[in-house]
Amino acid sequence: MLARIHFFSLVFAASTTSYDYIIGQFRPQNPLVHNTSAYGTAFVSIIDYAYQSAPQTYVGNKVETMRAGKALGGTTTINGMSYTHAEEIQIDAWQWIGNQGWTWQNLVPYYKKGEIIQVPTPAQYSAGANYNSLYNGKSGPLLVGWTWDIQNSTVHAELRSTYEHLGILYLPDVNGG
Numbered sequence: 001m002l003a004r005i006h007f008f009s010l011v012f013a014a015s016t017t018s019y020d021y022i023i024g025q026f027r028p029q030n031p032l033v034h035n036t037s038a039y040g041t042a043f044v045s046i047i048d049y050a051y052q053s054a055p056q057t058y059v060g061n062k063v064e065t066m067r068a069g070k071a072l073g074g075t076t077t078i079n080g081m082s083y084t085h086a087e088e089i090q091i092d093a094w095q096w097i098g099n100q101g102w103t104w105q106n107l108v109p110y111y112k113k114g115e116i117i118q119v120p121t122p123a124q125y126s127a128g129a130n131y132n133s134l135y136n137g138k139s140g141p142l143l144v145g146w147t148w149d150i151q152n153s154t155v156h157a158e159l160r161s162t163y164e165h166l167g168i169l170y171l172p173d174v175n176g177g
């Protein structure tokens with residue numbers, strides 16, 4: 001499931017302030033940022049910090065690359081725009097460690113308030129997209145849905161039958177806890 005900001009505005013205040021250093025370039029249509037189908041193309045580009053880890057003892061001293069967005073907007077500018085709610089057990093853990101009322105059920109109304117689900121088309125349904133209206137918002141600012149190119153693939157059907165073969169049940173809506 002992908003997300004994009006439904007309405008988005010940037011306000012630049014007229015100012016006499018000068019800056020010593022501005023990272024990157026202001027390019028509102030930079031495909032490294034906007035092309036959700038080209039995940040990974042921003043890696044090792046001008047907008048990726050590509051931090052190098054210390055050699056990792058337990059993976060044969062391999063150095064790992066840690067991605068992070070070097071731009072206004074931070075790592076959101078290079079991430080995959082996948083949108084999923086946390087699992088129930090993850091949020092309920094906050095209450096277990098003493099934060100009374102911090103439960104997944106109490107969080108759901110806020111998830112719903114923030115999003116507007118783009119109901120899958122019949123073609124997307126038949127390709128595997130599905131959702132439960134109980135857990136998805138209908139009038140928030142963040143538009144979430146499925147892209148044609150992601151659904152136009154056999155990988156999801158293959159994954160589903162593989163999991164079912166292993167006894168792992170199909171979950172129609174990952175946002176349902």
Ligand SMILES: Cc1cc2nc3c(=O)[nH]c(=O)nc-3n(C[C@H](O)[C@H](O)[C@H](O)COP(=O)(O)OP(=O)(O)OC[C@H]3O[C@@H](n4cnc5c(N)ncnc54)[C@H](O)[C@@H]3O)c2cc1C
Binds near residue numbers: 069078079
């Ligand atoms: C490759 C990748 C894919 C991901 N895919 C997804 C996804 O599909 N869906 C999802 O929900 N999440 C995804 N994430 C996670 C998500 O993008 C991050 O959790 C989130 O963007 C972190 O937000 P943040 O505000 O904490 O940090 P950031 O967004 O990283 O913000 C930190 C900001 O600080 C700035 N900064 C850093 N150092 C300095 C400095 N010394 N001086 C001044 N500024 C500095 C950076 O430029 C940046 O703007 C992904 C992350 C990565 C790395």
